[in-house]
Every structure is written in C-alpha cells, then in structure tokens.
Amino acid sequence: MPSQEQSRPQRRDDAPDEAPEPTPAAPEATARKENLDSDIDSVLDEIDGVLESNAEEFVRGFVQKGGQ
Amino acid sequence: MTVRRVMGIETEYGISVPGDPAANPMILSGQVVNAYASAQGIRAAHASWDYADEAPLRDARGFEMGRGAADASQLTDEEDPTLANVVLTNGARLYVDHAHPEYSSPEVTSPRAAVAFDRAGEAIMAESVRRLSQVPPGVNLYKNNTDGKGQSYGTHENYLMRRETPFTDIVRHLVPFFVARQVVTGSGRVGIGMDSRTAGYQLSQRSDFFEVEVGLETTLKRPIINTRDEPHAVADLYRRLHVIIGDANHCDVANLLKLGTTSLVLAMIEDRAIDVDLTVARPVATLQAVSHDPTCTSLIELRDGTKLTAVQLLWRYHALAERYLKSRYAGELDSDTDEVMRWWAIVLDRLERDPREASRELDWVAKQQVLQGYIDRDGLDWTDSRLRAIDIQWSDVRPDKGIFHKLRAAGRFEELVTESAVMEAVHEPPHDTRAYFRGKCLEKYPDQIAAASWDSVIFDIPGQTSLQRVPMLEPLRGTKAAVGALFDRSPDAATLLRELASASG
Numbered sequence: 248m249p250s251q252e253q254s255r256p257q258r259r260d261d262a263p264d265e266a267p268e269p270t271p272a273a274p275e276a277t278a279r280k281e282n283l284d285s286d287i288d289s290v291l292d293e294i295d296g297v298l299e300s301n302a303e304e305f306v307r308g309f310v311q312k313g314g315q
Numbered sequence: 316m317t318v319r320r321v322m323g324i325e326t327e328y329g330i331s332v333p334g335d336p337a338a339n340p341m342i343l344s345g346q347v348v349n350a351y352a353s354a355q356g357i358r359a360a361h362a363s364w365d366y367a368d369e370a371p372l373r374d375a376r377g378f379e380m381g382r383g384a385a386d387a388s389q390l391t392d393e394e395d396p397t398l399a400n401v402v403l404t405n406g407a408r409l410y411v412d413h414a415h416p417e418y419s420s421p422e423v424t425s426p427r428a429a430v431a432f433d434r435a436g437e438a439i440m441a442e443s444v445r446r447l448s449q450v451p452p453g454v455n456l457y458k459n460n461t462d463g464k465g466q467s468y469g470t471h472e473n474y475l476m477r478r479e480t481p482f483t484d485i486v487r488h489l490v491p492f493f494v495a496r497q498v499v500t501g502s503g504r505v506g507i508g509m510d511s512r513t514a515g516y517q518l519s520q521r522s523d524f525f526e527v528e529v530g531l532e533t534t535l536k537r538p539i540i541n542t543r544d545e546p547h548a549v550a551d552l553y554r555r556l557h558v559i560i561g562d563a564n565h566c567d568v569a570n571l572l573k574l575g576t577t578s579l580v581l582a583m584i585e586d587r588a589i590d591v592d593l594t595v596a597r598p599v600a601t602l603q604a605v606s607h608d609p610t611c612t613s614l615i616e617l618r619d620g621t622k623l624t625a626v627q628l629l630w631r632y633h634a635l636a637e638r639y640l641k642s643r644y645a646g647e648l649d650s651d652t653d654e655v656m657r658w659w660a661i662v663l664d665r666l667e668r669d670p671r672e673a674s675r676e677l678d679w680v681a682k683q684q685v686l687q688g689y690i691d692r693d694g695l696d697w698t699d700s701r702l703r704a705i706d707i708q709w710s711d712v713r714p715d716k717g718i719f720h721k722l723r724a725a726g727r728f729e730e731l732v733t734e735s736a737v738m739e740a741v742h743e744p745p746h747d748t749r750a751y752f753r754g755k756c757l758e759k760y761p762d763q764i765a766a767a768s769w770d771s772v773i774f775d776i777p778g779q780t781s782l783q784r785v786p787m788l789e790p791l792r793g794t795k796a797a798v799g800a801l802f803d804r805s806p807d808a809a810t811l812l813r814e815l816a817s818a819s820g
Contacts, residue, residue, distance in 0.1 A: 287688040293725065294685065294705070297716050302704035306463070308336040309707050312414035314327040314468025315533040315559065 316582035317644065317652040318575040321422050321475035321748060321790045324433045326563050327415035327468040328440055328712070329457035340414035343454050345396025347416040348409050351443040352401040357761065402767040404742050404758040405435060406750030415468050416440065416456065421750030422475075422769075422790050425651040426575035428745055430567050431732045435740035441712040458563045459502065459710035460520035463703060465510035467524040469533065470563040474556045474578060475548065475790060480585045485556065486529055486540050488584050491593040491617070492577070492632055493539050493560050494602045495625040497522060498611050498670075499662055500573040502562035503679030505686065505697065505706040507607055514697035515607070516686065518679045520562045522606035528598050533559050539598060547769040549788045556581065565710070565719040567731040568658055568676035575655030576629075579636045588639040593631060594618040609683060611670050626666045633659055654731075675729050678719075682709055685718065752785075752793030755802050756811075763808035776809050783812060 299305035330347065332338040400410035406421030418436030423429050440456045447454045461467045476485075501518030505511070509523050517523075530538035543557045558577065564570035583589050595601050596616045604613055605625045614622040623631075636656065640648060648656070658676070665672040674680045686702050689695055695702060711717035714724070722728065744754030749770075756764055756772050765775040765782050774783045787793055801818070805811035 287684065288692065290685065290722065290725070290727070291688050291692055293721055294718055297708075297718070297721060298701070299704055299708060303700040306700050306703045306707065308334065309329070309331055309457075309462055310336045310464060311329050311331075311462035311466045311468060312340050313466040313534055314413060314415045315471065 316578075316585060317640070317649055318426055318578045318582075318655045319424050319649065319651055320578050320581070321424060322426070322429055322574060322578060323420045323422050323473045324429055324436075324470065324570075324574070325417060325419035325473070326433065326436060326458060326470045327412055327417045329459050329462065329468065329707075329710070330415060331455055331457075333452040333455060335452065341397040341411065344411040344414060344416040345399040346447060347440070347443045347454060347456065348399035348401060348411055349396055350446045351409060351439055352399070354442075354446060355403070357401050357403070357757070402753060402757055402764075403439070404744065404754045405432065405740055406744035406748075406754035407432065407436065407439075408769075409439065416443075421745055421754065422748040423745045423750070424747050424791075426571045426573075426578065426655060427651055427731060429574045430570045431736050431740045432745070433564075433570060434567075434732060434737040437712050438737055438741050441714065444713055455716075456712045457707060457710045458565065458712055459707065460562055461504065461524070463504070463506050463511045463706070467509070467521060467537075469521075469559050470561050471533075472558040472561055472574060472577065474558065474581055475546075476554045476556050476581060477585050478546075478550070478552055478554050480554075482542070484584050484587075485581075487592070487594060488589045489580065490528060490539055490598050491595045491615075491628060492580050493558075494595050494598055494605060494615060495628040495632075496573070496576065497562075497602075497606055498625045498666055499576070499629070499659075499677060500561055500564060500569055501606065501677075501679040502564060502569075502710075503682035503706070505703050511703075516609055516683055516697065517606045518609060519606040521560060522602050525560060525599060525602055539602065548790050553790075562678070563710070564678055565723075566676055566678045566681065566728055568662065568729050569678050571655065571731055572659055572662060575651070576632070576636075576659055579639075579652070579655065580632060583635060583639050586639070586643075588642075589635055591631070591635070592617075592619065593628065609670065609679070611666055626663055629659075629663055633663065675727065681719075681722070681728070682706070685709075685722075746795035746799075747791070749787040749790050749793035751795050752787060752798055755798075756808070759802060759805075760808040760811070774808050774812060776812070779809075785812070785815065 330340050330343050332343065397411050402408055408419040410417055418439060420429065420432040420436060423432055437458055444454060444456050460470060497519040502520050504517050504520045507513035507515045507517055525537045525539055527536055527538045529540045529542060530536060531542050532538060533541060537559060539560055541557045541559045544554065546553045546555045561573055564573060594617060596618050601615050611626055612624060615625060615628055616622050662673055662676050670680055671684065674684050686705060689701060705718060709718045714720045744750045753767055753772055763774055763776060764772060766773045770787050772785045776783060801811060801814050805814055
C-alpha cells in the first residue's frame with residue numbers, strides 16, 4: 248500500500264458527519280454485512296419465486312445482436 | 316471545475332421475446348419505442364402515426380405490435396419501425412439503435428441528476444414492456460451489456476469538455492482510471508471471455524470486449540478511449556467525450572460514482588492538476604485481469620514499475636482530487652461534489668477491507684452475493700445455467716421480475732434518488748440545460764414540432780411555408796431560468812418564436 252495514507256481522511260464511521268445536504272441517507276448503516284449472511288436465505292427464497300422456470304432454455308434464448 | 320458539468324448517459328437495452336430467440340430485434344426495438352411514444356401521443360419522426368391520439372386505435376396498435384416478428388413484413392409495409400426515433404418531454408431521445416432500443420438521457424449538470432434521468436429511462440422501458448405484454452408473449456428488456464455469448468451493447472457516458480484540452484492529456488490520465496474504476500462501476504457478469512468460454516465471475520459486463528487503447532470504433536475493436544468527435548455544441552469551444560467502457564448500473568451509488576468521479580478526473584485534466592504519470596503498462600490486458608478478479612487483490616503494473624491494486628490506484632486519483640478541490644474550493648465544496656467525494660472514500664474503504672461490505676452500493680458485489688448464495692445453498696458451480704439465468708434476469712426492467720428491482724424493493728440498496736424523483740424525471744426535463752427548452756417544446760407544442768435533436772428544434776408553424784429552426788449550440792442556454800416565463804406566456808409555438816426573436820433581436 249503505497250503512498251496515499253495521508254489522502255484517506257474519511258473512514259466510514261466519521262465520513263458523513265459534516266454533510267448537511269440532502270444526500271446519502273446512509274453511510275452509518277452499520278448493521279450491514281453482519282446481517283447479510285444471516286438473511287441471504289430469505290433473499291434467495293424471494294428470488295426463487297420469480298426465477299425463470301427453465302433456466303437452460305431461458306439462457307439459450309437470450310441472444311443479442313451486437314451494439315455499440 | 317467540480318463534478319458539475321454537462322453530462323448524460325445513453326443505454327442500449329437487451330431485448331428478447333420469451334420463447335422466440337429468432338424474433339427480429341430491429342423490428343422489436345421499433346415496437347418498444349413506438350409503444351411508449353404512441354401512448355404519450357408523440358409522433359415518431361419517421362413514422363406517420365396519424366391515429367396516435369385515438370385511444371382505441373392506440374390499443375389496437377399495441378396489439379399489432381405485440382404480435383412481433385410474425386408480422387414483420389406487414390408492419391414494415393405500414394411504416395418502418397426500425398427508424399423509430401422520438402424526443403420525449405423530459406428532453407431525452409428514445410430510438411432504435413441498430414438492434415436495440417436506446418434511451419439517451421437529456422443533458423444534466425450533476426451526477427445525481429444523471430442517476431435520476433438514467434433511472435427514468437429504465438422506467439420508460441418498463442412502461443413500454445408493460446404495454447407490449449398485453450399481447451403475449453410480449454417483449455422483455457434488460458438493462459445489461461452482454462448476452463454472454465459473444466455480443467455486447469453499450470452504456471455510454473457523455474461529458475462536455477473544453478475543446479482546448481489536449482486529447483493526449485485525456486488519454487494519458489483517463490486510461491489508468493478506466494482500468495481501475497470497474498471495481499466501483501462494474502455490474503458483474505457470469506462467464507469469462509467474450510463468449511463466456513471460461514466459467515467464473517467477473518466484475519464488468521464490458522471489459523472482455525475491449526481490444527485497443529484508443530480508437531474511433533464502438534462496435535468492434537472497441538477502444539478504452541473512444542475518439543468520436545461529435546460535440547453537438549459549438550465545436551470551437553467544446554468537445555463531447557464519449558465514454559463507451561462503462562457498464563449499465565442499477566445501484567445509485569455505483570452510478571453516481573461512475574459519473575461523478577469521472578467528471579472530477581476530467582476537471583483535473585482540464586486544469587492540468589494531475590502531476591503524476593499513472594500510465595498502466597499493458598492497459599487492455601490489465602483491464603481484463605482486474606475484471607477477472609473479484610477479490611480485488613490483483614496488481615496493476617504501471618509503466619514506471621509501480622505495482623498496486625485497482626483500489627489503491629483509485630485512492631491515488633482520490634488523493635489528487637482532494638488536493639485539487641482543496642486548492643480551488645477550500646472549504647466551499649458544492650453539495651454534488653461533496654457527495655461524490657464522500658461516497659468515493661466510503662466505497663474504496665469498504666473494497667479495501669472486504670469487497671463484500673459494499674453490497675449495498677455496488678452492482679457487482681450485490682450480484683455476486685446472490686450468486687454465491689445459490690452456489691452455497693444448492694451446491695451449484697459456475698457452469699450451472701441457473702447462475703447465468705440469474706445474471707441475465709438481474710437486469711430485467713420489470714419491477715416484479717427483475718432481481719435487482721425485487722431486492723431494491725426489499726430495501727437492500729442505498730437509494731440516493733427517490734422513486735418520486737425518478738417518476739418526475741420521466742416527464743419533466745432538467746431545468747438547467749437546453750434540455751429544458753427541448754422538452755418543454757415537445758410538451759407544449761407537440762403538433763408544431765417537425766423535429767428535434769440535441770442541438771436544434773425545428774418548428775412547423777401552421778400557415779407558414781417554411782420550417783423554422785432554432786439552433787441550440789450552447790448546452791447551458793434554454794434553461795428554465797432563461798425561458799420558463801417565455802413558455803408561460805406563449806400559448807402556441809408562433810408566439811414563442813416571435814418572443815424569442817424579439818428577445819434576441
């Protein structure tokens with residue numbers, strides 16, 4: 248990790264403090280990752296409900312012409 | 316300059332008919348454009364939708380369009396849907412770009428507004444899909460950039476720059492940034508290589524499709540820096556930097572940072588504030604190596620021999636930006652720039668500690684988390700079709716089918732722009748660029764506009780023998796502050812043109 252230490256003033260814990268703007272609601276959202284592992288199953292359940300039923304056919308059918 | 320400048324995003328959407336991979340994508344794309352345009356009462360420029368305002372016929376047209384490729388020849392007899400090309404009241408352009416429907420956002424002046432108008436584009440595509448779905452099987456659209464079988468289509472950014480800035484400076488300082496920024500802006504992709512010949516996961520949808528460092532092409536031999544020079548503005552003063560390397564983002568934070576950090580790097584280039592040479596030794600190969608490493612630990616080698624990760628390289632740019640902003644705007648940072656700088660540091664910090672911590676901010680991280688969840692739960696490996704299906708369906712524009720949208724509705728992402736702001740951006744143009752003039756002309760006098768483009772509006776005034784063209788070569792003129800009152804007191808386009816003539820006369 249080269250020379251940029253002094254250039255990294257904003258850790259996530261203190262970064263948002265001096266921000267009065269209508270900007271991020273969230274950087275202090277702390278319980279983030281810890282929760283993710285535990286509730287990933289509920290996410291998958293939710294996705295299961297909308298997944299295309301025949302994945303292989305769906306993938307095969309998604310054919311595009313090249314664009315820019 | 317700061318993050319603020321005239322900018323915009325154009326996105327080509329993936330398109331398919333469920334169960335019919337052979338459907339003609341050009342015809343389908345025309346149907347997508349016309350389904351939305353006709354519902355808004357907009358005439359497609361090349362298509363005479365004479366019966367556009369009659370609701371029953373509009374439904375009928377939806378029916379015809381829904382029948383899709385089967386009726387292609389019949390449809391082309393009627394008019395050529397592949398030429399569909401309309402300007403919307405929000406100032407955007409909705410049209411067929413070869414084999415994809417494309418939404419080009421109106422010109423905005425901040426990354427946050429770019430995010431809002433980019434999402435508005437997806438809402439417009441979703442509305443078109445909803446209309447076309449009334450006749451099964453309908454047409455589905457995907458905000459992604461590859462089919463995983465060897466084809467790619469673009470999400471381009473546009474940045475207005477000073478013409479006087481040497482292009483060589485842009486290349487020198489932007490290539491390393493583009494090699495690295497995908498750790499923030501990548502949308503994630505199942506499969507390695509243009510045609511996914513190697514199983515696995517990578518950060519970017521687009522990186523495997525880039526073959527050269529600098530060039531004019533956009534559809535083959537794609538270059539990291541595109542040299543297209545088509546400013547759509549006063550050519551002596553401005554250049555439009557056309558950036559073709561980005562992925563289509565769903566996450567607000569990733570999208571904001573894509574526009575915001577790039578704009579800042581451009582500001583530093585314009586002001587000659589980058590005094591280090593970060594040139595990457597083998598940019599194209601390195602671009603792909605970075606994309607192929609979801610641990611974000613692979614090392615980029617600079618020409619001077621320095622080796623550092625993509626995150627560390629982005630910290631270098633962050634440090635330069637911080638110094639630059641401090642020297643020019645000490646203590647007086649505008650809110651847009653402040654927002655970008657804060658999120659930039661937050662995201663780099665997380666990526667450096669553990670990329671999984673950025674799953675609320677970055678597309679590729681969130682997608683990888685879901686895919687890994689399936690691998691763990693169902694014992695899949697990276698060759699499984701289900702993972703490729705999830706990759707595609709992630710970007711389905713439909714709120715009830717798109718996996719990203721399902722997860723957003725469940726509150727799993729940082730949202731910078733509210734849904735109501737997005738819905739407003741579907742109809743209302745930005746107030747602070749010429750897009751305001753364009754959009755309001757379309758909103759107020761749709762029957763008296765013969766055509767519109769980025770830099771002109773052409774009027775067809777009843778009773779006048781010739782068309783009248785209003786050029787708009789200055790992107791920051793025609794704002795609400797400048798012409799809002801004019802629209803208020805002009806019940807028709809003839810009045811507007813008279814007022815404009817006397818105001819400028």
